Amino acid sequence: MRYLGKKLFTLIITLFLVSVAAFLAFQIVPGDVVGSIVGEDASPEREQQVAEELGFMENGKKLSPAVRYTRWMKGVLQGDFGVSYRYSKSMNEQMPVKELIGDKLPVTLWLAVISMVFIILVSIPLGVVWARCNNKYLDAVLGVITQTAMAVPSFFLGIILTFVFGILLKAFVPGGYVSYKENFGGFIGYLVFPALAVAIPKIAMTARFLRNSMLTEMKSDYVRTAYSKGCSKRRVMYGHVLRNAMMPVVTFLGMIIAEIVAGSIVIEQVFGLPGVGRLLISSINTRDFPVVEILILYITFVVIFVYFLVDILYRIIDPRISEK
């Protein structure tokens, strides 16, 4: 319980600091939000009207950054994330940030889920087989393949996949993204290739990681003990070695989840997926502060939360940790 409290406290402090940092960053970077929204030909009256609508001014007076931050923070604490500066919902309404992100989040989350399924389904069996294989040639081949897969950046892989499967083989239509609201099956289908692009380098890394971890464990004393008391090879491998070897792999998988859920920025760009990563980039470019701030908080939260989950998982796999 105390542990939970401590974690929660760190989470809140981190989120607060990150929000301040993001806000300050926006004060420093050049950019004239109001000016570029109204355009160069706008009348001063129009400029002031927009400044007031966006909360830069009140009753004709400019508000200080401190006041603006406090107001924004107050809103967030009350669950009001504000409205986007740039995106409209209808003729007279700006898009609420909550709705905007809520609409884009499923894309990123599903991409993460499918990628994780690929990673876990492929990398763990692969790692185990590799660790157990005694064949010198197979070992070398796997070594070369994983090394190559790790070295290729996923955006490049994305371009290759699009070219080979999209344009040459016509297995999918590049840019043929369909919204999850319209056709869920089609949506998942379109995500398969981006998910592969995300997963392949990670599969290579995880498999390699697991194999090395298992090889180290296999040399441990307890393995010899287990064999000497008559355990089958199978039992030793899956009951003891794998379980211990999974420890570092879980941390690693945790990092991967955090990375993908936080926004596969590059892959979303390559495949034209309207996820939070792409939203983040376009919002930074247009200085859409309310959107960027919430996205940064979201990413921070995801990273901290996933690490927290990994921590808990550790305790389940290895009861020794909680005793310490």
Added chain:
Amino acid sequence: MKKRRFSLLLAALLTMAVLGGCGSDGTGESSGNNSSTSTVVDNEVQEPQGEKTYGGTVVVGIQQDIDGLDPHKANSAGTKEILFNIFEGLVKPDENGNLIGAVASDYTISEDGLVYTFTLREGIKFHNGNLVTCEDVKYSLERVSGLLDGVPLMATMKAVQSVDILDEKTVQVTIGEANPELLYSFTAAIIPAGSGEDENAELVGTGPFCFVSYTPLESIVVKKNPDYWQAGLPYLDQVNFKIVASAETAMMELKGGSIDIYPYLTESQAAELSSDFRMVSASSAVLQALFLNNAEKPLDDVRVRQAICYALDGDMINEFLYGGNSVLASSAMLPALKSFYVDLNDTYGTSANVEKAKELLAQAGYPDGFALEITIPSNYEVHMQTGEIVVEQLKNVGITATINPVEWETWYSEVYKGRKYQATISGLAGDLTPGYIINRFQTESGKNFVNFSNAEFDRIYQELQAIPDLKGREEPYKQLQKILNREAASAFIQVAPTNTAVSNKLAGYRCYPVYVQDMSTVYFVK
């Protein structure tokens, strides 16, 4: 967005849809203006021949998300070119740049140029089925001109003093000062009375297509308006304006077949197009220049600015970037505005004159050249590439130029608004009014980001304001261009062509001399 907003645009926007009439030459009769804009077009590719069919859905790739759905407030060129399909003003431009009646079937302008009388088109309806009334027209015009709440949404419309309903079909607009260029501002969208303040207002106009949906980062969908006043138009049932993630993905999508029309091809992408597409090429309305900050040393010396003009090799830039298809610029007027334009390319020559440039630099006290920083909005590939060529050309005369790439927002606030720069390469998007680009060179103009100051220019510009007819303004506008050219206000480079990829299944795509993607005339060929 880069693809982005403002009428001030950047060169990647060069690649935007400002297409100079791919059609026949305009006569200008319909609207009584003589500035028929039509451009030299090398449109060798033939339209596919075949029977016109009704129906079908077309996907148009667009590079920037739209910046609003309110036609009076949205400000980016990328948004306006789409909203053109949904909303119409009393008048609207045709593909030759002439104004034709839209919501108004007819109009007259009084002798003194102060009273505009518009006659409503018989039976014209909004997309929700309601007839357009004079109240709607009055409301829309009062909204843009600021008569409604004191906040003008279109700067030019501030001139409007009153909007009066004469009878059921006639609206009279009175303005303070005669201005023959004001007519273009009546392209402002006519929307139902009160809809600008009503939270639940439907998004309806009178255009060929009705608004269906908008999803940020994804698409804007419009469907056919069956009651459109132009008989027989539009052909298509639905158009999806799809927001592409980047130029590279757009190319993939073109090849993969998920986009039918894409208006921002670069020259190298155009070469990659498959046989399923043809390229429609026309002159853009974006004037690209190496803008020189006239208030910064050593550019405050006219000889230094002239030396830079001599040093640049426009032919080489044109050849390298556009295969010779762009029009070299010599002053601040679009060549498309034929009757106002004067070609001054002879002054500094279209190729480099290194001797002359060095001589002028020596006279100005810089025999060994100087260092020059060129700030460029880096999201615009075309400006960046031009920058690299310019740096090399300036090197030949001893000027050591460096490129400072900045983000678009930074460029807008620091360079354009803040005027904190030495030189910059960018583009200015013009419209159909001859004064639109050139007015910024007045000393006191808020848009005079090059800090140009010339008493003669200011005087002629002031005098020009009092000339009530466009014909009478032709000569003064030419004089203004000559002053800018002589004083080397900046080193004007070119008006680039725009290349649009159009699927061969489609025909009827028309290019406009303004930012417009008109889908009403596009049809599938059988």
